[in-house]
Amino acid sequence: MKNRVVITGLGVVAPNGVGLKNFREAIKKGTSGIAFHQQLKDLNFSCCIGGIPSISEEKKRNYLTELQLRGFNSSGILYGCIAGIDAWKDAGFSVDENSPLDYHSGIVFGTGTSGIEKFKEAIYKLDNKQVKRLGSTVVVQTMASGVSAYLGGILGFGNQVTTNSSACTTGTEALLLGFERIKTGKAKRMLVGSCSDDGPYIWGGFDAMRVMTYKHNESPEKGSRPMSKTASGFVPGSGAGALILESLESALERKATIYAEVLGGNINSGGQRNGGTMTAPNAEAVQKCIVDALADAQIYPHEIDAINGHLTATSKDSLEIENWTKALQRSGHNFPFINSLKSMVGHCLAAAGSIENVATVLQLKEQFLFPNLNCEDLHPAIQNLISLDKIPTEKMNMKLNIIAKASFGFGDVNGCILFKKFDS
Known part of the structure; x- marks a missing residue:
């Protein structure tokens, strides 16, 4: 018999709302998170608008330790950690670095290009003879599985902890991979989601492909026009979303709030x-x-x-x-x-x-x-x-x-x- 799978926690870092409450309010009101970015104009981008979540230095320290933040420069991993931790707490669990290893919970958290700003920072002005000076924080921020590795350590999960990557399908694929693991009884809970960095080193290739709009630099909130006859290309965005999937049996046993069922x-x-x-x-x-x-x-x-x-x-x-x-x-x-x-x-x-x-x-x-x-x-x-x-x-x-x-x-x-x- 296959397990029914439900959603018991949500976390989100989006251009129009960081945190579930802010995001919920924004999508109900139809609030845009797209803005003009001078940095893109200075770099001669055709598209100078985009969606970037607003994260204060104080907020970062609510999720990552000073040691973790030392030399930290990966927006995608930051977004993923915030969304993932929020989803876990929203499901009714606590975050404790001394918690026992949880073999019933795992992670599939996807990404595209991870830590490219960190890698740029590390190799800038280096030549081949200086390559060993990249620094000790580069690997964990640029390896593909960096976000799931961070989350796995913060939350102490002992089930499968991995990262998937399938371009724009990544987040939906992550959810379905986690769904299958619970449905077949290999896990009770899976934290699933995905994240994306932002900035010129992520968006530059798309600008070169001319698939992003260049017509709304003066009117950013009008730029993203799905289904419109005057749509002229996509507007780049960034952030992270996270969901806690759980077997129905486990959710009912602990009287968890259930958002929806995954059929x-x-x-x-x-x-x-x-x-x-x-x-x-x-x-x-x-x-x-x-x-x-x-x-x-x-x-x-x-x-x-x-x-x-x-x-x-x-x-x-x-x-x-x-x-x-x-x-x-x-x-x-x-x-x-x-x-x-x-x-x-x-x-x-x-x-x-x-x-x-x-x-x-x-x-x-x-x-x-x-x-x-x-x-x-x-x-x-x-x-x-x-x-x-x-x-x-x-x-x-x-x-x-x-x-x-x-x-x-x-x-x-x-x-x-x-x-x-x-x-x-």
């Missing part, structure tokens, strides 16, 4: 075939990912009330909507409600899936849909597929039972999860 999902790849490339999705594989996710969750397409889409404000938004209509065989007025958090926070890259999953779970728990910003001029191709009233532009209070969340990443990789309002 199932699927991960696949389009193999960069049939129109799929390093940066574009194979539509057939995307549709199969959605169909197979529903089969794994044992639900029918008509049971989905809403979709939290990937929807990056690029030319692929209409293709994503088309893939949903084909996979669900639902269109027009029969299509589920759909929204995109990226209109408020930008595209948080490897952190996108986890931050958006936190938002999805909050919507289920509190029975609302957050608004889409900047899509008052809906793309004509999308108008031909679904009804305009399925795209909320203001917060909607409504009865929600099942929400689908999908993420699609560079390398033609896909992930889809089905969340359900918890009932015993």
